[in-house]
Amino acid sequence: MKSPYAFALFWALTFLASFETPAFAQEGRPTVGIAFGGGSARGLAHVGVVQWFEEHNIPIDRVAGTSMGGLIGGAYASGMDAAELDDMLQNLDWDQLFGASNFVFKNIRRKEDARAFPSRLEFGLKRGIVPPSALNNGAQVDLLLGRIAAAYYDITTFDDLPTPFRAVSVDLLTASQVVLDRGSLASAMRATMSLPLIFPPVELDGKVLVDGGAMNNVPADVARAMGADRVVAINVGDLADQETVSNTLLGLVGATLDAMMRASTRKSISSADVIINVPVEEFGSLAWRRSAELIAAGYQAAETMRDSLLPLAISPAEYQSWKAARQGRRRRDLPVPTFVTTAGFSPSDTGRISSLVTRHVNVPLDMTALEADLAELSGLDRYDGISWQFVTNESGARGLLVRAAAKSYGPPFMMLGLNLENTTSESFRMTLTARYLAYDVIGPRSELRIDGTLGSDPGIAFELYKPLGSTPLFVAPFAGIAMRSLDVIADESIVASYGQTVSLAGLNLGLNLGRDSDVRVGAYASRLTATVKVGNPGLPEIEGAENVALAQWRYNGQDSPVIPSRGIVGQSMLRYVFNSPPVTPPLPTLRTSDGLKQLSGEMNVFRSLGEANRVFVLAGGGTSFRGEGLPTDQFELGLPLHLGAYNVGELRGDHYYIASGGYLRQLGRLPDFMGGPVFAGAWLENGDTFNNGSEATFRTNLSGGLIMDTLIGPVLLAGSAGFDGRWRTYLGVGRIFAGPR
Secondary structure, three states: OOOHHHHHHHHHHHHHHOOOOOOOOOOOOOOEEEEEOOOHHHHHHHHHHHHHHHHOOOOOOEEEEEOHHHHHHHHHHOOOOHHHHHHHHHOOOHHHHHOOOOHHHOOHHHHHHHHHOOOOOEEEOEOEOEOOOEOOOOHHHHHHHHHHHHHHOOOOOHHHOOOOEEEEEEEOOOOEEEEEOOOOHHHHHHHHOOOOEOOOOEEEOOEEEEEHHHOOOOOHHHHHHOOOOEEEEEEOOOOOOOOOOOOOHHHHHHHHHHHHHHHHHHHHHHHOOEEEEOOOOOOOOOOHHHHHHHHHHHHHHHHHOHHHHHHHOOOHHHHHHHHHHHHHOOOOOOOOOOOEEEEOOOHHHHHHHHHHHHHHOOOOOOHHHHHHHHHHHHOOOOEEEEEEEEEEOOOOOEEEEEEEEEOOOOOOEEEEEEEEEEOOOOOEEEEEEEEEEEEOOOOOOOEEEEEEEEEOOOEEEEEEEEEOOOOOEEEEEEEEEEEEEEEEEEOOEEEEEEEEEEEEEEEEEEEEOOOOEEEEEEEEEEEEEEEEEEOOOOOOEEEEEEEEEEEEEEEEOOOOOOOOOOEEEEEEEEEEEEEOOOEEOOOOOOOOOOOOEEEEEEEEEEEEOOOOEEEEEEEEEEEOOOOOOOHHHOEEEOEOOEOOOOOOOOEEEOEEEEEEEEEEEEEEEOOOOOEEEEEEEEEEEEEEEEOOHHHOOOEEEEEEEEEEEEOOEEEEEEEEEEOOOOEEEEEEEOOOOOOOO
């Protein structure tokens, strides 16, 4: 009788032989596996290592990656070489990809939300007040990964890629490592780089997946398990012991996470044959925009290890043969989609996305056009991300699956804002604001916005937006009540202060002119009260009804609500006052707003000169024609970029004009999760308010200061000096390019 051990060995060998090992390495040489480590932006250095390998004829037969190493590793595994990886990185818009803003893709209503509430704090109200799961929804990352993975929609495992690939992630539910080796390549890359706070997690096959760096930041053991005979680990993190630790709250949290990461990395790289430590001390983990320097650092790090790496090289002829075989497995052609299916969208959006994507059926796929169509829907800010991929149905037909990841914490949503400005050198106005936003309140695509304000100018208002069927027309009833202080300034001092209260209700009929523009025509009835709070009690007061018709147009084609790199924003308004409240006692000038007609508008244009420079022009004006309106209906200047050397409201008149222009230089950036760029600049402001043409003058202010894009919104520290001797320093938080009041 045969030995049971021999029998078991026979069946074990038969079982192993049933799995076909990818014949990606020439016989007689060891297979080489690369473990691309995580390190956020520092992971861009991997491209330099790949470049060095290519120049020295070292094949890469297996790839495992974590976090940013998963993105670079997955892109390489798809067939890209170092030059293609470099080109991809150089052409990425890092502000859109990894920053907190997707402003350019928002529709006009969401852009106005972002301008009115430029802070990055959005909360959901689905289950109480819940903060977002991340500061970036990953929408642009999804599109990037979709492009990389598009052609590999039907592979059985990631061994079928030009280079076999594994992505390492962590399942939060089971606190375990997950090695992704099959399914959607884009989803696998997205899961491994879901860095907490920056990107939301990926829910896949009942798991909640995040960045794998916490457990296996440089997955050398995974590369070894793939069958690599020689494993090279690329570490882009700092493994040195720290000399000091910050005792601040955030400092201790950061030091704890860093210690966990260093311990994980030291353990994981121990199974590698060669370790490449890229010197990254001078690079921050969010230094996305220094890709060229990081690639150079990776190349140099590989060069320092040449004695250990060159034994892995093969002859030039063998390398070219290996390279040709790898490229032969690369897919470049995409199938023609014959159908479209959707998943994850709300019922109100399903039909809309289907109609948008239908034009891509039965024609060669234009990925740029498809992404533009998806961007229109992502501009609703309703989803964490929208992705696409090819799928095959039961009959074998190939089509497009467009999938949305709904925000877990909303709708409805709540936006918060802080507005602070000094109205004079000694007086400040501060408000805390909030906006409630709900969808599908009275039918598909309808929206309800409720605003509340506390502080210097308290109030509450609502607008209900209702599209009319599938047309671009909409109706928007609105109502509200607001209180505001109106200062009378003389000789740079407040001589009187009015308390103004306005309650109103009205209706707009509108037309959407595309994603970036709309026009509205409507009317409202209001009641206005203006009483003296500070100053001479004998000054006139206002109380009564005011009924107004108005037409408005607005356009926003810029890419940021704070300091755009490009684009135009403009708005105009035509206003007619049917009747105005009486003044007690009557003004000696017999001023009245009855029959007052006003036309006003402003625009600003931004343009980039290189990566760090911005120039802008702001121009606008308003007229009351021949009318002489009440002070509450006059235009006023004395704001940043609007003759800022004057106090707010010091310049008031029936007509105004403004023409400003300036230059801004980027000094640096706040961390992406704390804000955006920091600019210093100077600008020239020209304008005036006047009651008739003979009074018009040409007032000029020279201004300069700092503008910071922070988590709570833009912060402005600046000063203005007029050629007439006026000057003022001012601090502002909130909207910067606000027009005249």
